Amino acid sequence: MIIQLIAGTTGALGFGMLFGLRPKYLPIAALGGFLCWAVYLVGITFIWEGVFWPTVLSAAVTSLFSEIIGKIYHIPASAIYTPAVVPLVPGASLYYTMNAIVANDWIKAQYMAVETVKYTLGIAIGMSAVYTIFAIKKRIQLKGSRYE
Template sequence: MLEMLYAFGTSFIACFAFCFILNVRDRILFFAPLGGALCWVVYEFLLPFAPMMVCYFSATVALSIYAELLARLLKTPVTSFLLIGLLPLVPGGGIYYTMEYALSGEFTAFLSKLLETISIAGCLALGVLVVSTVVRFGRLVKKHAKKDCSHLPPA
């Protein structure tokens, strides 16, 4: 439990600091780092129970749902929350070691780390894509259902 609280706090602080680099202001300054902390805690919680890629995907889905909900509540773009919130999951170390292995000529380690890094990035993109698609599809269905039922008398 203490480890989860530590993970939550450190990821919140890292995302909060990143908000200043991106010039984030107002209410988003608190809620965007909160999404990053939520995302990292979901990842850490699932890590002992599921494969690493499933953890990345699940954490991204949780963050995307959070971002979609808060974007509607605060009337701001979803991207504001996603950009800050995905920061803890970005495979920066993987990118670094991929380049290190490439430059040192360790091609087996290079290919292995490259595939892992690309897989992580793909999981992040897929998680955002799935939630975004479901939300847009839901809006479309709601819009057409309202349009199709407009000629009916009220019940």
């Protein structure tokens, strides 16, 4: 677990650089990556079985963290969120899915595809929930619509 936390944090830091984040925000992105995986581990170890709900919780907490950082430093929340959430991104299961398809192993492909969908949906739902709350708050503050 500790190795995963360190490795996940290092990965998030690396992705912060790959995503062109300004150097002064790189430690925050790494902290976000640490938080993301720590919350996921708490969820999957102590609360739920299966990957979906821990992913939703972790994505929501990371999104909240990014929104708060975005407000403090006046930067887009996605700049922090995108590298921070990378430990949850189903890169490995997406690869195994495609690997199984190329190898003509359709049973494994089906299983891995479902895992990939669970992670992807979990991240999307978690981040959308927090995004929606902040969007409603912004609309109330502005009393207007983005389409006006």
